[in-house]
Amino acid sequence: MDLRQEEMLEHFTSMEQGSWTTVYEDWRERGGNGGIFCAFAPIAMRTRILTSPTWDVSMSDFRPGFSQHRENGEIVTSYFRSSIDDDIEPLVLCREYHGTVPSTRELTEHFRLYHNLYWDELSSQFMQPLDDGTSSAAVKVTGAKIEVRTKLLRQFQAAQGLDLVLYLDSVCMGEKSDELPEALDLTTETARISLYPGDRAGTGKFTRLLGTRVVPPPPIEKSGIWPFEEEDSHFPDFIIATDSDGDEIRHSCNPDSLSNYFGANPEAPHYLTPVYFRREVLHKYYENPELYNVSDGYLSCASLWGLRLDNSAQDYIVVFLGDLGRDLPRQERDYWRSFNITEDGPPSETLIRRAFLGQPAEPTSEDLLVRSNYVTFRRTWEEAVGWELFRKPEEADAGLLQRLRLPLNNSQAEFESSIRIMTQLFVDALNEREIQKRLPDRVDNEKGIAKLKRWMEQKGYPHAERDTQFLRNLQEIRSKATAHRKSSDYEKTLTKVFGDLRGPAAVKTFFTSALSMLTGLSEWASEVEPR
Numbered sequence: 001m002d003l004r005q006e007e008m009l010e011h012f013t014s015m016e017q018g019s020w021t022t023v024y025e026d027w028r029e030r031g032g033n034g035g036i037f038c039a040f041a042p043i044a045m046r047t048r049i050l051t052s053p054t055w056d057v058s059m060s061d062f063r064p065g066f067s068q069h070r071e072n073g074e075i076v077t078s079y080f081r082s083s084i085d086d087d088i089e090p091l092v093l094c095r096e097y098h099g100t101v102p103s104t105r106e107l108t109e110h111f112r113l114y115h116n117l118y119w120d121e122l123s124s125q126f127m128q129p130l131d132d133g134t135s136s137a138a139v140k141v142t143g144a145k146i147e148v149r150t151k152l153l154r155q156f157q158a159a160q161g162l163d164l165v166l167y168l169d170s171v172c173m174g175e176k177s178d179e180l181p182e183a184l185d186l187t188t189e190t191a192r193i194s195l196y197p198g199d200r201a202g203t204g205k206f207t208r209l210l211g212t213r214v215v216p217p218p219p220i221e222k223s224g225i226w227p228f229e230e231e232d233s234h235f236p237d238f239i240i241a242t243d244s245d246g247d248e249i250r251h252s253c254n255p256d257s258l259s260n261y262f263g264a265n266p267e268a269p270h271y272l273t274p275v276y277f278r279r280e281v282l283h284k285y286y287e288n289p290e291l292y293n294v295s296d297g298y299l300s301c302a303s304l305w306g307l308r309l310d311n312s313a314q315d316y317i318v319v320f321l322g323d324l325g326r327d328l329p330r331q332e333r334d335y336w337r338s339f340n341i342t343e344d345g346p347p348s349e350t351l352i353r354r355a356f357l358g359q360p361a362e363p364t365s366e367d368l369l370v371r372s373n374y375v376t377f378r379r380t381w382e383e384a385v386g387w388e389l390f391r392k393p394e395e396a397d398a399g400l401l402q403r404l405r406l407p408l409n410n411s412q413a414e415f416e417s418s419i420r421i422m423t424q425l426f427v428d429a430l431n432e433r434e435i436q437k438r439l440p441d442r443v444d445n446e447k448g449i450a451k452l453k454r455w456m457e458q459k460g461y462p463h464a465e466r467d468t469q470f471l472r473n474l475q476e477i478r479s480k481a482t483a484h485r486k487s488s489d490y491e492k493t494l495t496k497v498f499g500d501l502r503g504p505a506a507v508k509t510f511f512t513s514a515l516s517m518l519t520g521l522s523e524w525a526s527e528v529e530p531r
Contacts (some may be wrong), residue, residue, distance in 0.1 A: 003174045004181045005195065005209045012036075012168045013191070016215050021153055024059075024092040024105060024146040032206075034170035035059070040162040041088040046214050050187075053194040053210040055167045057093040090160070091153075092146055099450035105146060107139060114159065114225070115152050128152070132329035133291050133301035155224035157217040164215040168193075174205040181207065190214045234330045236337050238275045240321060248342060251324035253333065260322075271322030272309075272355065274347050279317055279408040281339035286408075289399025296363045296372065299356065305329055310351035312365045314504070316344045318351060367406045374401060374425065374516045378421065384525040390429040400424055406511065410503040416481045418507045423478040426514060427471050449475070459528060463520045470513040473497045 015021055015036075025036040037059055041049060049056055064081045091111055095104045107117075107126060117126040117138050126139035140147045155177050157164050174180075184195035193211035200206055221228050235254035243249055251258075251269050258264070258271045285292035285299055293300045300306040307327045310318035324333060346352075353361040363369055374390075381389050393400050404421050407414035430448040436447040443450075449471045456464035477497055480490045 003178055003197070003207045005170060005207055008034075008168070008170050008209055009193070009195075009211075012193070012211055012213065015166060015213075016153070016164065017151055019150055020140065020147040021150045022145060022155070022181060023148050024094075026059075026144040029495050030173075032172040033171065034168070034209075035373075037167040038091055039165050039167075040091065040157065040160065041165050041214075042087050043161065043163055043216070045087065045191075046163055049163075049165055049212060050190070050192045050214060053192045054327055055210075055212065057088060057090070057167070058068055058179045059092075060096055060168065062093055088165075091148070096348060105141075105144075105520055107146070111156055114156055130329075130331065131304055132331040133304050134331070140475065142227055150222075154218050155222060157215075158220055158228075159223040159225070161220065163217060165214065166213040168208040168209060168211040168213075172207050172209070173200075174207075174343075176202070176204050178205045180205050190216065197243065216397075227492050229336070232330050234333065236333050237326060238321060238337060239340050240269055240273050241277060243340055251321065253321055255322040255326045258322050269321060271320065272320040273456075274318045274343070274351075275321050275324060276344050277317040277319065277339045279311075279315070280406075281317055281336060282311070283333075283408050286403050286405055289402040293402055296368045297350070310348050312348035312350040312363045314508075315344065316341065318347045320355075324362055336485050340476050346417050365406070366508055366515065367404060370511050370518070373515060373522075377518045377522050380522060381525050385528050387434045388431050389434075389521070390425065391431050393425075393429065397424065407504040407507055411440050415503060415507060417483055419474070419510070422510060422514065423474050426517075427475050427478075432507075461521075462523055463517070467513075467517040467520065470510070470517060474510060474514075488500055 006038070007266075012366075022036050023038045025034075026164060027034055030505070037055070037057070037341055039057055054387070064079070066077055066079055068077050070076070070077050089108070091108055093106045095106060097103060111117075112126065115128050115138060117128055118135075119125075120127045120135075124141050125137045126141075127135040128138040129135050136149075136151055138149050153164065168451060181195065186193040188224075191211065191213045193209070193213070196208045196210065198206050198208070224230065235252045236258075237250035237252050239248045240251050241249045255271060258266055258286040259266055259268045260271045282294055282299070285294050291302060294311070297308060297311065298306060299309055305327060306317065308323055319336075328336065348364060350361045350364055353359040363372070377394075378382075378388065378390055400421055402419075404425065405418060407418050427449065430452060432448045432451055435451045436442065436449070438455055439451065439458070443454075446454075449468050452471070453464050453468040456468070476493060480493045494506070495501065498509060501509065
């Protein structure tokens with residue numbers, strides 16, 4: 001047994017020097033017991049706090065209440081917010097209920113609000129939202145131990161100009177045969193630590209390591225929030241062109257280093273220099289519709305940030321160089337750089353008309369047109385006819401339309417994803433109940449597409465065969481493509497439906513058919529008898 005407690009001493013004297021700092025711990029085990037605690041205190045109290053290694057606070061000292069004293073023979077009652085000096089602020093509140101319910105350990109509201117933290121039940125951690133839309137672990141709670149990310153602790157200190165006071169009380173039990181170390185008394189400008197050896201009435205030896213340390217605050221400029229936020233100086237270089245030898249020309253995306261129409265930096269590339277990216281750059285945004293929205297010409301992350309882009313071209317995405325530095329959070333810029341490619345064609349006509357000519361322009365990409373028309377069709381159909389042809393997605397499928405896209409590459413996964421989502425929106429969403437109400441009779445085992453065709457023909461819709469054949473093809477490809485083991489029938493089905501086309505080019509034909517269906521039904525809606 002290490003009665004010298006050397007490891008504990010080393011840990012205590014360097015607790016705040018790693019990525020995480022233990023701010024609360026309580027242990028009781030066969031070899032000993034102890035605890036770690038912390039609080040914030042004014043610098044002016046430092047000398048008083050360090051007069052002794054003994055704690056000048058208790059873990060449960062911070063309940064409000066009343067005090068009474070006599071003054072001129074009268075009892076004077078005063079309210080206090082804390083049973084110790086009001087200038088001392090705890091980080092962890094220890095709530096005791098004397099066995100009626102389990103005790104709790106709570107992070108103070110002040111710290112949580114300062115860093116805008118929220119509790120994540122799944123990971124048992126306090127999380128901090130970041131400006132790129134992600135969250136990082138801020139406080140880890142593991143049993144009777146609480147750790148705080150050191151940077152957040154130090155920022156909180158800096159803002160208030162307070163010392164961080166760390167407390168340790170560690171008892172180590174030994175055997176009768178163990179040799180007791182000598183007593184230790186360590187005193188510095190920021191620490192007071194003592195080791196007390198003792199004998200347990202003939203049953204064994206023990207030592208008690210008692211300590212108080214003060215960690216001075218960083219300067220207020222390290223506070224981490226406005227107006228002391230960290231300066232954004234990360235502006236990576238992006239490929240903007242190639243020279244006469246075919247070598248890549250790169251330039252920083254820092255908007256302040258680019259030229260513009262007002263005469264700034266005349267020797268530098270223009271703010272509106274187009275930068276090209278593989279379409280796969282949008283994959284992570286499409287796959288997380290709860291957080292991101294990829295719309296016509298715009299990518300947004302909740303209400304945190306947004307980026308103008310040209311997503312009308314089939315083979316690439318285009319963003320202006322200055323927008324990459326101005327509108328993307330610093331954490332996202334390296335991600336985009338990993339998809340950066342050399343110029344692969346002109347920007348779309350949509351981008352040119354919108355950005356340079358100031359003209360309104362419809363998107364030219366089929367997936368964007370289908371998404372836009374699908375929303376418009378559902379609204380205009382219900383207004384004209386009185387019922388939904390395509391049912392509103394359930395909550396679990398609320399992001400389907402935002403994820404609908406032409407495949408971002410030639411992979412099978414992207415192909416199947418596009419087919420699956422389109423099938424869910426156009427086949428699975430068919431409002432069979434409302435369609436059946438409008439048919440003269442019920443046919444056993446009649447499926448949704450067959451019901452739709454019978455009703456369309458009954459009402460004289462001129463494109464009944466065209467549109468229902470599209471839906472059948474879509475459903476058949478979905479069925480074959482998502483099978484765990486694809487047989488030779490799969491290739492035969494692809495050839496029957498797409499001919500020699502495969503990948504994005506094949507899926508594009510479905511988007512074209514979907515547009516034709518939405519357009520035809522929209523024009524015909526006014527002729528359908530409302531309910």
